[in-house]
Amino acid sequence: MEPRLDSRSVGRSDGMLRLPSFRYLQPTTLSEALRMKSDAGPEGTYVAGGTDLYPNMKRRQQEPKTVISLMGVPELKATERRNDGTVGTVLSAGLTLSELSVLPSFRRRYPAVVQAATLVSTPLLRNMGTLGGNLCLDTRCNYYDQTYEWRKAIDFCMKKDGHICWVAPSSPRCWAVTSSDLAPVMVALGAQYLLAGAAGERVVPAARFYHNDGINYLTKQPDEVLVEVRLPPLAAPGAWDAVYHKLRRRGSFDFPVLGVAAWVRWEGEGGGDRVADARVVLGGVASWPQEIPEVATALRGSTLAPEAIAAAADAAYRPAKPMDNTDFDLSWRKQMTRVYVTRALTELAHRRNTTT
Ligand SMILES: Cc1cc2nc3c(=O)[nH]c(=O)nc-3n(C[C@H](O)[C@H](O)[C@H](O)COP(=O)(O)OP(=O)(O)OC[C@H]3O[C@@H](n4cnc5c(N)ncnc54)[C@H](O)[C@@H]3O)c2cc1C
Ligand code: SF4
Numbered sequence: 001m002e003p004r005l006d007s008r009s010v011g012r013s014d015g016m017l018r019l020p021s022f023r024y025l026q027p028t029t030l031s032e033a034l035r036m037k038s039d040a041g042p043e044g045t046y047v048a049g050g051t052d053l054y055p056n057m058k059r060r061q062q063e064p065k066t067v068i069s070l071m072g073v074p075e076l077k078a079t080e081r082r083n084d085g086t087v088g089t090v091l092s093a094g095l096t097l098s099e100l101s102v103l104p105s106f107r108r109r110y111p112a113v114v115q116a117a118t119l120v121s122t123p124l125l126r127n128m129g130t131l132g133g134n135l136c137l138d139t140r141c142n143y144y145d146q147t148y149e150w151r152k153a154i155d156f157c158m159k160k161d162g163h164i165c166w167v168a169p170s171s172p173r174c175w176a177v178t179s180s181d182l183a184p185v186m187v188a189l190g191a192q193y194l195l196a197g198a199a200g201e202r203v204v205p206a207a208r209f210y211h212n213d214g215i216n217y218l219t220k221q222p223d224e225v226l227v228e229v230r231l232p233p234l235a236a237p238g239a240w241d242a243v244y245h246k247l248r249r250r251g252s253f254d255f256p257v258l259g260v261a262a263w264v265r266w267e268g269e270g271g272g273d274r275v276a277d278a279r280v281v282l283g284g285v286a287s288w289p290q291e292i293p294e295v296a297t298a299l300r301g302s303t304l305a306p307e308a309i310a311a312a313a314d315a316a317y318r319p320a321k322p323m324d325n326t327d328f329d330l331s332w333r334k335q336m337t338r339v340y341v342t343r344a345l346t347e348l349a350h351r352r353n354t355t356t
Pocket of ligand 2: 140141142143144157158159160164165166167168173174175176214325
């Protein structure tokens with residue numbers, strides 16, 4: 001007798017997972033996309049490259065009945081505009097990560113963004129995955145990024161289909177972690193996002209786009225589309241600088257279990273020797289890109305000498321509280337915060353010393 005599969009069974013004996021059936025729509029303008037989302041209601045969702053959404057749908061972590069592709073929307077199409085006013089460079093959300101990495105002159109002007117984009121997964125995924133999809137990436141957890149059968153065997157969890165958090169069973173919230181490589185960089189740089197929704201357009205600072213909640217991890221409304229990312233201008237060469245460092249098991253493939261984005265603005269017009277301001281933002285340790293304000297306090301007025309870097313790394317280590325829901329031992333990951341913040345700030349100090 002054939003084994004009976006209930007309607008939600010997704011696995012085959014060879015381990016392949018199948019997409020459920022859904023309606024696929026291809027709007028050709030932004031207003032058409034917004035109208036389609038409004039018609040589809042909560043059961044509709046946007047897709048760009050699909051490298052996050054489709055695997056999630058195969059595992060029934062997300063079950064939209066209507067999927068609205070943003071890839072044919074001209075307002076999101078692959079462009080980089082330079083603007084020397086208050087906004088430095090404007091990046092369309094539809095740029096693929098590969099396109100982002102090879103934009104003319106962009107590598108030289110925003111190396112931290114390029115660094116983060118080229119550290120995402122593999123070339124194949126970077127050819128499909130977009131900037132917008134990366135910045136809206138679902139949060140991750142070892143108890144959630146599993147097949148439907150696996151999750152069913154543990155009676156699911158709060159993030160989807162269940163009631164309990166297996167990472168912190170007495171917790172009223174989900175602790176799934178932000179795993180985007182670009183999100184901490186955008187927060188560190190002070191980028192701004194242009195959103196378009198049924199209620200019109202609005203611009204939000206990257207830092208306010210994220211919530212520290214594994215389920216409601218974005219502050220955007222479900223109907224809102226991320227249209228573009230506005231990067232701050234390079235006021236003068238050397239006035240500010242930023243780097244991104246990533247910890248993961250396999251250098252060629254994996255999501256970050258720790259990401260460190262570090263940004264420094266130097267004193268004076270053309271960039272002096274001392275730090276006027278700094279931001280260190282951690283990925284992979286909380287449900288949002290976590291800024292550590294104590295680092296700025298430790299660095300302001302310093303020359304980024306080793307003692308100041310050690311004080312800043314210590315300041316970042318204390319509030320970093322990774323949970324036991326991604327790769328590697330929890331306490332080792334916390335120790336690595338100090339190491340990776342030291343490396344990132346040392347690289348910035350080195351770059352400063354070699355350009356002056
Ligand atoms: C094996 C594997 C390894 C990976 N490794 C990494 C990694 O190391 N680092 C990393 O950061 N990511 C990684 N990813 C995740 C993913 O590939 C990238 O983050 C990619 O950039 C996502 O972009 P996308 O266009 O494919 O997103 P999609 O899957 O199309 O969308 C992701 C989410 O964003 C929403 N969305 C997309 N675009 C918009 C928009 N413009 N406005 C509003 N909402 C939008 C979608 O509705 C969906 O909820 C990995 C994925 C896989 C499968
Ligand atoms: S942190 Fe808890 S609720 Fe969130 S996905 Fe993991 S197990 Fe589920």
